[in-house]
Amino acid sequence: MKILIVEDEHKTGDYLKQGLSEAGFVVDLVRDGLDGLHQALTNEYDIVVLDIMLPKLDGWQVLKGIRQGYKQMPVLFLTAHDQIEDRVKGLELGADDYLIKPFAFSELLARIRTLLRRGKYHDPEHLQIADLELDLLRRRVTRSGKRIDLTAKEFTLLELLLRRQGEALPRSLIASQVWDMNFDSDTNVIEVAMRRLRAKIDDDFEPKLIRTIRGMGYVLEIPEK
Template sequence: MKLLLVEDDRKTGAYLCKGLVEAGFTVDLASRGDDGLHLASGGDYDLVVLDVMLPGRDGWSIVAELRKAGRDTPILFLTAMDAVSDRVRGLDLGADDYLVKPFAFSEFLARVRSVIRRGSARQSQVYRIADLEVDTVRLAASRSGRKLELTPKEFGLLALLSRRAGDVLSRTLIAEQVWDMNFDSDSNVVDVHIRRLRAKVDDPFPTKLIHTVRGAGYVLEVRG
């Protein structure tokens, strides 16, 4: 799952990014409010974690602008502003939760998962393609009722292919969405992970779902 973290404190941002990545998330980090709004407006995020006091644009106006534009991405405020009036304001603007600094990372992670689960009412959370089932909230996948043991990156790759089932996805798009990196034509990271994913998702089963489209990329679909 992909998160956007808008946090101007470098130490806090690095700490949260490290913990979230270790928990299996892909994270984009913005240190300015205007950059955060730009990313949140155009990116496909499962959650936005947002400070209030930011350079360029404050968190209040970011939430207001996103909701005004019809963006229903779940939002978690993470801020040192602890007055009841601040919490009420954040929730009234359209945020889904409000956590005050300082905080325990375990609570923060629980809040992140809770907000994503609640937000699943607005977003599809389970994708089914033939006998494959991918649950993007529980971070679980199975085929023919058999649980698939996937690494966080393998699950992120499978979730992306499942959300876009039937669409041919380029290596560049996959690298950007799953690894948050610009694709280097000399790098085979996408192809290597596709091979590893096929070994778990396709090889043990008669019907193959992950297909190569020569010169274009990969697609998850039922053929024949």
Template sequence: MRILVVEDERRLARAIGHGLEDHGFAVELAHDGDTGLWLAREQEFDAIVLDLMLPGLPGYEVCKRLRAEGCWTPILILTARDSDDAEARGLDLGADDFLRKPFSYQVLIARLNALLRRGAPARPAKLLVDDLELDPARRTVRRGTASIELTRREFSLLEYLMRNIGQTRSKAEILDHVWGADFDREPNVVEVYVGYLRRKIDQPFGTDTIQTIRGHGYLVGSDG
């Protein structure tokens, strides 16, 4: 079994690596989020041990990007934070389990073995609004029999709106979920990208999937 350990504290990373190797695992180490993300994209791993507080990309963002790209390798998050909010956020972004520092190697091994027995999580179901279909696993969008090419950001925006069908989402909510809480550009970027989406998924087909709810935000489907 191959494990990717993404941990910026080098002594701890080496210790985790040696401990896992002593239990028969093959281990690859990364000490920042960018390297961890690259390795997870380029190589096959059976599980990922991911610290949250990383230089470069934080662990939250690494997890979010991997799941958005269709990587369903089990992820065990490590954090020094004693916070239910941190745990909930990590799990919401697609992590499979959570382990607070300090921890014993016995518990780490037990958690990893449990994840490996469980296997990769099931791929998410396709999302449908009328004849518009979005497949989160394959990262594809279709309108009827027509394939629609979207950029990564356009896809994430459409997926967020389709997952919240019938619910109006504000620009602030969209920015937080699609661009990330640390995004510092003007909220009008949401309006720009909604325009991009409409030109691809609606205008060529004479449809009106994304509605503007003035003063509130955007809506896919009916609000009842």
């Protein structure tokens, strides 16, 4: 799942990005309202976490622009504005939730997951292909009923493959979605991570589910007999 954070306070923004990344999300962070609106309108996000007091455009203007652009992803205001009228204004403009700073990260995470489970943005609790199962809530992976221990990055990589099973995923997409970086052909970080993931979910099992597409990337699928 991909999250956009629009937060100009550097310490808070970095804290949010690190925490949500460790929770398994792919996170984009921008520092002003103009960049936030541009990102929201030109990319696909599952949720936006938005401050109100921002440079260039404030959070109210960003939210208006998102809704006027017919983008319906959930928007959660995370702000120091704690007046009732501010909360009412945010909800009337189309925000889906409103959390006051200072905040507990556990509450923010719970609210994000609640929003993602609603309506068209319902986030499934389980992903599966063949006998490989991924439990998103408990962050557990099993194959043929056997528990498989993955690192946080391996879990995120497998989640991406499962969500887009059957699709040939370029290395550039994997790099941006899992490592939040531009693909550098001189690095073998993706190959190393994929090799380790294969060793855990494929080596001792049949059928083999991860396939390399030479010169392009990888696909997760049940092989044709």
